[in-house]
Amino acid sequence: MQWPLDNLAASNALAARIAAGLATGDCVALEGDLGAGxxxxxxxxxxxxxVTEDVPSPTFTLVQSYETTRFPVRHFDLYRVEDEEEIEELGLDDALEHDVTLVEWPERATDRLPAARLRVAITTEGGRKAAISGPAKWAGFLNPGQGGHGG
Ligand SMILES: Nc1ncnc2c1ncn2[C@@H]1O[C@H](COP(=O)(O)OP(=O)(O)O)[C@@H](O)[C@H]1O
Ligand SMILES: [Mg+2]
Known part of the structure; x- marks a missing residue:
């Protein structure tokens, strides 16, 4: 499915749909070049x-952790990861099991990520948009014809 991301409101709308569908153990793989969004x-x-606290990019820390009322969330940026050992030390496997994970540069750890991840690939050529694919449950949350706005 294609989701236009022409402005920040569009990103927020997609985010609301994704948030509504998330459950413990879910992984959202955020693909796309530097600056994609x-x-x-x-x-x-x-x-x-x-989450109301500051949400910095994990560019340098590589992972940021958050508590929500529904589940803990860990936000990874694997761009700078050098090797398998470093990924292990970051706690990715533990996060995939116990938390919701949001992973930038998931290509760095494809073998470790669940096959049932939600893949969101953002491109900006010819207008910013997301190509989204994942397990069947997501169709109900991401279909524009359905409500899906949660929280
Ligand atoms: N849907 C959007 N509409 C307009 N600008 C956006 C959108 N999504 C992201 N941006 C802008 O693009 C820039 C890069 O976004 P960022 O999320 O840091 O990219 P990435 O994490 O992929 O490197 C930021 O200035 C951000 O505000
Ligand atoms: Mg980033």
Whole structure:
């Protein structure tokens, strides 16, 4: 499915749909080049989940953790990850099991990510948009014809 991201309101709308569908153990893989809008979408998902604190890009820390009323969320940015050992030390496997994970640059750890992840691939050529694919449950949350606005 294609989701236009022409402005920040569009990113917020997509984030609200994703937030409504998330459950513990879910992984959202945020693909796209530098500047595509991955952190913006991750931040909007966290806002939709009720997070009011600062949501910095994990560019340097590589992971940021949040509490929500529904589940803990860990937001990863794997761009700078060098090797498997570093990914292990970041706690990715633990997060995938116990939390909701939002992963920028998921290509760095494809083998570790669940096949049932929600893939959101953002491109900006010819207008910013997201190509979204994932398990069947997401159709009900992401279909524009349905409500899906939660929180
Ligand atoms: N839907 C959107 N509409 C307009 N600008 C956006 C949108 N999404 C992101 N941006 C802008 O693009 C820039 C890069 O976004 P960012 O989320 O940091 O990208 P990434 O994490 O993919 O590197 C920021 O200035 C952000 O405000
Ligand atoms: Mg980013």
């Amino acid at each position: 991955k952190t913006t979408l991750a931040r909007a998902i966290l806002r939709a989940l009720g």
